[in-house]
Amino acid sequence: MASPQPRVGVVTYPGSQDDRDALWALAAVDAEAVPVWHEEPELPDLDAVVLPGGFSYGDYLRCGAIARFSPATAAVVEFAEAGGPVIGICNGFQILCEAGLLPGVLLRNESLRFVCRDVPLIVERDDLPFTARCSVGQTVVIPVKHGDGRWYAPPDLVRQLEANRQVVLRYAEPCNGSVHDIAGICNERGNVMGLMPHPEHAVDPLLGSADGALILASLVEAARERVLSLI
Amino acid sequence: MRATVLVRPKQGILDPQGQAVETALEHLGFSVAGARVGKVVDLEVEAADADDARAQVERMCEQLLANPLMESFEVEIHG
Numbered sequence: 001m002a003s004p005q006p007r008v009g010v011v012t013y014p015g016s017q018d019d020r021d022a023l024w025a026l027a028a029v030d031a032e033a034v035p036v037w038h039e040e041p042e043l044p045d046l047d048a049v050v051l052p053g054g055f056s057y058g059d060y061l062r063c064g065a066i067a068r069f070s071p072a073t074a075a076v077v078e079f080a081e082a083g084g085p086v087i088g089i090c091n092g093f094q095i096l097c098e099a100g101l102l103p104g105v106l107l108r109n110e111s112l113r114f115v116c117r118d119v120p121l122i123v124e125r126d127d128l129p130f131t132a133r134c135s136v137g138q139t140v141v142i143p144v145k146h147g148d149g150r151w152y153a154p155p156d157l158v159r160q161l162e163a164n165r166q167v168v169l170r171y172a173e174p175c176n177g178s179v180h181d182i183a184g185i186c187n188e189r190g191n192v193m194g195l196m197p198h199p200e201h202a203v204d205p206l207l208g209s210a211d212g213a214l215i216l217a218s219l220v221e222a223a224r225e226r227v228l229s230l231i
Numbered sequence: 232m233r234a235t236v237l238v239r240p241k242q243g244i245l246d247p248q249g250q251a252v253e254t255a256l257e258h259l260g261f262s263v264a265g266a267r268v269g270k271v272v273d274l275e276v277e278a279a280d281a282d283d284a285r286a287q288v289e290r291m292c293e294q295l296l297a298n299p300l301m302e303s304f305e306v307e308i309h310g
Contacts, residue, residue, distance in 0.1 A: 064297055069295075098298070105300045112247045152244065152301065177245065 004031045006047040011076065011092075013038040013067045016087065017054030018200060025200035026050065027099035029217040041071040047223035048129075049074045049087045051092025053145075053198055057183060064094030064107060079101050085129040085194045085222050087215075090146055093184075093194030100196045102187055103161060104153035109146070110177025116145040118208055121171035121197060122181050122222055124165070129222030130193045131168060131215055133214040139172055140211035142197035144183075150194040151178040151185070164188060232276050232284040233309040238297045239269035272296055281308045 008031040012019040021033070026033040034044060038056075043049070056067035067073060073095065080086045082102055088096040096102040109115060118141050123134040134140065153161065158179055161167060169184035176196070184195030199212030240246045246267050247271040253266040274291075278284035288306045 061295070065295060065298070105298055106302060107244070108247055110245065110247055112251055150245075154300070177247075 003080070004210055004224060004227045006227050007034050007045060007058045008033045008048045008050060008220060008223055009036045009040055009043060009046040010050045011036045011070075011072050011129055012052070013054070013070060013072075013095075015055045015057055015059075015110070016052050016091070016143065017026045019052040019054070020197065021051045021198075022050050022053070022200040023193040025203045025212070025216055026220065028203050029213055029220050031216075031223065032166060033068075036072055037073050038067070038070040038072045041075060041229065043072070043075045043079055046079070046084070047209050047226045048087070048219050049079055050219075051088040051095050052200070053090030053092060054064040055147070056091055056095065059091075059148070062094075062098070063091060064096075064098040066089075067095045068098040077101060077215070080187075080192050083189070083191055085219060085226070087130055087194075087200055087219055088194040089200065090144075090196055093196060094148070096192060096194045101192050101216055103157055103166075104151050104179075104182075106148050106196070107150045107152050108148050109150050114147040114194035115149070115176055116143070117174055118143045119183075119197060123168075125168045125172060125186070126194065128168060128190050128218075130186070130215055131219050132218040132221060134218070140169075140179065140214060141209045142202045142215075143208070144175060144197045146196055151182045151196070153179065161185065163165070168193055195209070232278045232281065234274045234276050234284055235307040235309065236272040236274065236288060236292060236296055237269060237305040237307070238272065238292075238302050239304070240267055241301055241303050242305045244301050269302075281310060284308050
């Protein structure tokens with residue numbers, strides 16, 4: 001039986017930058033990539049959603065603080081609450097934190113410098129819709145490019161997240177001053193993940209690394225299983 | 232009615248911007264024992280009276296102007 005091609009939406013906000021790269025990268029890992037405009041109050045028929053990187057609303061006030069109130073964000077929250085897989089990359093991660101789908105907040109880098117380079121990451125979970133193609137302890141190389149990527153939560157919350165195993169990716173070396181070197185986290189249910197590195201910029205060895213494809217292909221596979229389960 | 236909101240990084244949160252300002256002030260020869268950088272939001276609010284204005288602005292802070300994980304806020308109503 002031919003496996004169905006899952007539909008993965010990418011939301012474009014005013015100021016999104018990596019939406020096109022995300023659409024391209026998702027198509028490269030065999031998804032039907034569907035652009036979604038931020039004013040859409042309802043999502044089209046989708047099996048997974050990506051909130052891309054960039055500078056939604058110019059990063060005014062706080063990163064992600066205004067995009068959180070876009071009609072499409074409300075629809076994404078509903079999709080996530082129904083169990084749909086959602087991944088937020090960079091600014092998308094910031095939006096998911098502001099929207100309360102993920103714990104914590106992303107602050108100005110400790111160095112005050114914009115970091116833009118390939119970084120090694122340690123995979124902490126391989127049982128999620130985002131990491132099924134990875135294995136725990138594996139090092140993957142994916143680029144970061146951000147000025148506000150220092151993930152922070154109060155110590156009690158960090159302890160709770162570590163105990164729940166909600167840390168998905170950790171920087172192998174200090175990157176931006178993130179608490180516990182956290183690069184990516186998920187919600188308790190495990191269907192929403194945010195990460196500062198950009199998997200969509202690392203899906204071809206020609207671009208320096210293809211490790212980002214592990215994350216996106218995992219998402220597409222989870223989306224495909226979702227389609228099959230609904231048939 | 233005019234209102235001012237002061238948003239500050241919470242105690243205990245690392246504020247690299249404040250540290251950079253502190254270092255710059257020290258370079259200018261000032262003796263500074265700490266600097267923290269926050270935000271000011273000036274608002275013109277339509278409200279029945281000062282209490283109503285304060286209640287509205289506090290809701291604005293809770294919903295948008297401050298993130299309680301990292302920021303505290305203070306509201307001033309100018310009448």
